Amino acid sequence: MLTCTAPVHQPRSLDEAIACRAIHPFATVLAGGTDIMVYLEAGSLKPSSLLDLWKVDALRGITVQADGVRIGALTTWTDIAREARMPAALRDCARTVGALQIQNRGTVGGNIVNASPAGDSLPMWLVLDAVFEVRSWHGTRRIPAAEFWRGYKRMDLAADELLVGVHVPAVSGDVRYRKVGTRLAQAISKVVLGLRVATVDGLVTEARVAFGSVGPTPARATAVEHALVGRALSPETVDNAVAALQIAPLDDIRSTADYRNDVARRILRAELLALARG
Template sequence: MDFLTPTTWAEALAVKSDRPDAVPLAGGTDVLVELNFDHRRPPALLDLTRIGDLTEWTEKDGRIRLGAGVSYTRIITELGARLPGLAMASRTVGSPQIRNRGTVGGNLGAASPAGDTHPTLLACDATIEVASVRGTRMIPATEFYQGVKRNALAPDELIAAIHLPVATGPQQFAKVGTRNAMVIAVCSFALDLAPETGWVGAAVGSAAPTPRRATAAEDFLRDALSDRWTSRSPLPDPIVRRFGELAASAASPIDDVRGSADYRIHAIAVLARRTLSWAWEDYRKGGQPKCA
């Protein structure tokens, strides 16, 4: 196995063009586990840890450009107020040691349906910036996930950054597992509310072949909140329950060792109701977006 060590982004893209079979290595929290258990034996590893550009984030015109190599720990500590939903999801990833190494770029590259950050990226309508020697292209998160552990990257492309709007309203993330972290999600759910524009984003994870938006739930809640943004009146229980039902309808889970399909559908409905209740209560109290 070859170990390739570019020191600049341009060099990394050139190497990936010459060796499209090289597997990118950032935090290594997924790749090294697969190597250790002999589940994967690629011809080459492409080490991206020496490329400083990937570990930077910038803010411009109300949007964050998050370098693919920014760790979960830094998202929590540096971006908790700007991207609270992503910070909440990052808190549930692995142990402190894993969060110090793992990255959203790596989560996207692995494209596991159970990836903790995927529902938040979908709910926030994120865009994935990918690049190759042929140029740069922007892929909406809704088009990035192609199947179980399959993404929209061409063989010669690398993930450069993730673009997300700065939160202007409450965001929430919740998952079901045997504990809060250091566990693969049985299912998960993310919610993003933007009162200024009336945006409602909702997405499910670990409950379908890919993470996916709960569009019917989004449409329903957008209509239900249209006359409540100004009044901030309490949400009637029928609205909360219907939102949960529609969120669950977006799932198409399977039975596996972590949970049955029926359980996942039930749990998604519960998570949707809870996150909506928490988010709306935060909004009614006039709180600023923050990481819980």
Template sequence: MTLQRPESIDAALALLAEGGGTILAGGTDVYPALRDATPPECMIDVTGIEGLRDISLRDGIWRLGAATTWTDIVRAELPQLFTGLKLAAREVGSVQIQNTGTLAGNICNASPAADGVPTLMALDTQVEIMGPEGRRAVMLQDFIKGPRAVDLGAGEMITALLIPDRAGQGAFLKLGSRRYLVISIAMVSAVIKSDDGVISRAAISVGACSPVAFRATALEEALVGADAAAVAGLVQAADLPDLTPITDVRASASYRQDAVRTLVTRTIHQAMEPPHVAG
């Protein structure tokens, strides 16, 4: 196995075009996935590429470089829209994992319990991809096709995550068997815009309760015009067709079915709280 450290996206794409290469950034998913298997012919370390770890706002779009780490997110000065993402960042493994693991790596791993996916989905994130055919962008919910399956073709790599800048406050809650260093039983992210205590826009995502995290679109529509007191009733009555939890060593399907609605209600309430309380 060889290790290459390209200094530009074009150089990285050229290496990918040769075949047999694997993109390496944080390595927190790549190396454990190898186990005893034969390593790839070439590891392509993209952490030296300029701009791939930048966070910037331009023309109403936040651009988070693909190699941005979870610690970068925690430390970045971002608006309340990103409060949920910051909270999720603190839940990704240990501090050591947060220091090296990247946003792009988390979504490429495509685990049903990936902590970053629901929060990024609630932010209407697009995945920017570069490859032999040039640049393309795809919504995150379309990029993740299933467990460990993503819309990334041969010779392609993620270069950034693109998030529209808008009013609203984010929130994130995770249910596990203990507070930290645990795989989720269920998790919920919300972005809520409220005016005088009344919801004017809502985005709700649920993770670890289906093969792929999903947006609760029917609930989002029902929440518009509601105040905090009405939230619990609307959540309990909501049709959540994508909520298809399994029974595993962490929890039963029936427990997840019940628990997730409570979690959704609490997350929405958190996103409606004053910023100094929610953050």
């Protein structure tokens, strides 16, 4: 049975939450708790105290802005899946996180800061050129997703900072999401792909390709992007782009490196060809 007797701080406003974080930088932040509860149950986390954000409504919700959309860190996957103003591929991603119970409770911020290499949303923030807003008592910093994850579970977030929101700019192009897991729901991914390709007059003007679950952090496949930009999305371009993919996945409990390598290439090819067909 799960027992945790650590004191819980429960701020009601964002200012209170930020002040609480400054006073208790070693408290474990709790959002939806869908990752934290697993660690508590397994005994791998023994918090000295918890900073429960769940009642901070200012951290919740989706706001359309002049230059894109702002997503509060406490916004759940169910909120994303139901929001028509979200890029369709991000809604697709939301629907693959766990199953409905997890989507109702699990948050965008929790997925980002948990920083699992298998976190389904992480490649999507990379291809959407998202910017993370983090706040402490000293002020606000905006960090491009591409600079946030520094290594396995290491990120650009200080002990006194909270992730407060994600800005998704109004980007051009078609966005795609593919997750390969053992089954459709409640599956930790073996390979995740985020893809965005913009074309003008038949030529690719912008490309973003990012994979998750194939390395210690989610990462953009920049060689693939370079193989696409400036070219027509022909079968030959797709072949060259797939050939340019360089990943070095690990064998682990969910999959072998060979399988991941093969699947990553197959889904990249399939999604690029689907885009080419329009």
